[in-house]
Amino acid sequence: MKKMIQVLLFSAVMFSPSFLNHAAVNAEERHSVPENSSMVSYGKLCNCGGVNYLLSTSYGEWVNVSEEKCTSHTYGTDIIQTRSAAKTYRCSSCSKGYVEHLMETKRVCHGYDY
Numbered sequence: 685m686k687k688m689i690q691v692l693l694f695s696a697v698m699f700s701p702s703f704l705n706h707a708a709v710n711a712e713e714r715h716s717v718p719e720n721s722s723m724v725s726y727g728k729l730c731n732c733g734g735v736n737y738l739l740s741t742s743y744g745e746w747v748n749v750s751e752e753k754c755t756s757h758t759y760g761t762d763i764i765q766t767r768s769a770a771k772t773y774r775c776s777s778c779s780k781g782y783v784e785h786l787m788e789t790k791r792v793c794h795g796y797d798y
Contacts, residue, residue, distance in 0.1 A: 734777025744768040746790070754795025763792040 728736040746765040754760045766789045774781040 705737075715786025728773065730778060730780065732775060732778040732780070734775040736773040736781075739772045739774045739781065741771045742786075746785040754793060755791075756793060758797050760793075760795035762794060765792060767777050768774050768793060 721781060725742065730736050744767045746767045748763050749766050750764040751761045754762050766787055769786040769788055771784045771786065772781060
């Protein structure tokens with residue numbers, strides 16, 4: 685019964701006229717993005733007045749950095765992992781770019797209950 689209510693609510697939201705108006709947005713109406721580009725514009729402005737778009741993202745390997753008591757189960761531990769990420773942006777007007785370096789963290793659950 686609960687699942688059926690969730691499905692009905694989800695359908696009502698997805699097919700409501702107000703949601704469909706927001707979903708049908710053309711990014712090229714607002715920003716100048718090179719033709720034949722599958723780049724996603726994030727609206728970060730360049731000094732020249734153009735818009736920086738995400739050109740590529742590369743990720744390092746997940747590395748185990750620590751082990752902590754499980755937060756979702758009575759017994760066991762969680763493995764804490766990190767990895768590096770590099771996002772490359774390029775301007776749609778002058779083609780200058782920059783790289784944003786990030787660290788991502790995740791918790792891998794190894795907990796259990798009896």
